[in-house]
Amino acid sequence: MDYRAQIGIRFITRRKGSLIAASLAVAIAILVVQVNSVIFQGLYNAIVRDQINYRYGHVYITRNEDYITKSDFMLINWLERIPWVQAAAPRLDSVAQINSTVNGQLIHDYNVQVTGIDPNYDERASTLYQTVGSGQYVSFRNSIVLGAMVDRDLGYPQVGDSVKLKFIDQFGNNVLRRFTIVGITQTAGSQGVDSGVIIDIDTLREILNRPHETGSILVRLNDPTKADDVKQLFLSAFPSNDDKFKAQTIEESAETTLSGFRSGIALINLVGYFGMMSSAFAVVTIQMMQVSSKTRDIGVMRAIGAKRKDVLLVFIFQGMVIGAIGAGLGTVMGVGYTEYAKETHMTFQGSLALEVQYNWMGIIQTDIMAFILAIIASIYPAFKATKLEPVEAMRFA
């Protein structure tokens, strides 16, 4: 082993207090970044997961600025012949004014989002039906599932009660329709249809006077990595200008929701990296103390022939030891926390279950950054050490 490395390692490993303090500073900085990653990347992944499960599927097919007029039956059959496609389901969205009478009191009208689903297809392509906590999913023509927030706003009507919805059809006519509540849907983090209602798609088509029309088709894949392939297959199979189909992967369809969140994650990561900078100051302080306590040894080394760059390298190696131990410790702590979050199905603020994944690339990047930072933090103390003249160093030590 290089003697400068040997001395650097001995200097720091035989000062256990300094080594533990400096390594912990690095490790805690890594842990902070890891915790941020587990929570916020987990939250991001959870949102993506729920957007896939409840709203968009892995591939989301619409028609540019219009309704899909081709038969949904035909399109779904075509899609489900692709080996990577698990299932596909049609959806039709609209808006209606809703009111309810509870204990003889009319809860005034307000607008809600109405999602029309086909119960047969939807239960295979989406997990929205699993979010119905009380009651059941849409099962007959005039049944309705209320979002939990709508239920609350309407004064908590129960399953079996009725609500009235007023639609405007495609010709501008008001259509008033009474529905029987069959279930209440509630999702963690309100990622589902908590602020809307779900009805049968054929009922909605009839109300809007849009027979056989579909708003969108969500496609669930058994291999999510093939989303782009499925998208391209679909678009190349239906290239006609008349169709004007638009197919999007989840990253594209949920872009509006996710882009803001990505910025938030970037900001949180920045805060984490600033935390890492503060750990670098701790390393600088401890290294300065090391230089101070080793002044005599530096003087002796210089007297017996070590050059200034040799002294510099001793403390750089010391920084490398701190960086390596800190990075190792931080990784263990970070992976431990990730495992804990994964095993306990950690939730965000007690609601949305985080989608925790090991981001090994991120872990390695953070480790490398912390390691390099520990070395950089050692440069100034090391440089100060090289400025010591041997006679002065030995005299004042």
Added chain:
Amino acid sequence: MPDNVLEVHNAEKIYGEGETAVTALQNITFTVKKGEFILIVGSSGSGKSTLLNMIGLLDRPTQGSILVDGVDTSTLDDNHLSSFRNSKLGFIFQFSNLLSDLTVLENVLLPRKIQGTVDGAAQEARTLLKTVGLESQMHKFANKISGGQAQRVAITRALINKPAIVLADEPTGNLDSISAETTVHLLKSLNRKLNQTFIIVTHDRPQFGEVDKIVTIKDGRIVEGELETSLR
């Protein structure tokens, strides 16, 4: 190989500038031949340690020149000075100044490692440690041995690179009388056995008995008539 391993010509050392300038040494001229055992003596503050630092190339004279093994050291830059110190000079300090985080053997080997000539060095170090009676202590950390033992390790470290001159600054100053006597005996026997040149700063001249030359420093000058005194 020049006869003189050390030539000091009109060396002068002044600290500070202008009105605050203090002359620590002036008109220092003397030579040392290979294999000589030299004492530099003088009272506290006389400038003997300053002179040793200049000979040891740890400090530069304000004026004059110092030639070690025929090389004018004033022409050497900082890096070359370090290499030169490493290969031509050995140091023994009053407080031994071993690196406490290294073992005895590692301390002895350090000058060789700095030099980059480690082949066979471990065996040489073991042989030297055996010579000074510390073979059994070689794997102990330096802070786990006694002061007398530490000073013998320092002597071994000073010799490992086979320097032209070994410089010792009060080598017995921090030792009890028995250890001091052992150390003096060891230095003198190494001088005879290895024909190794020693220059020793001490305030305890009688402790060293007969030597080749004594340089007496008083108020920064060599006291006339004392330079060539030979007690051997």
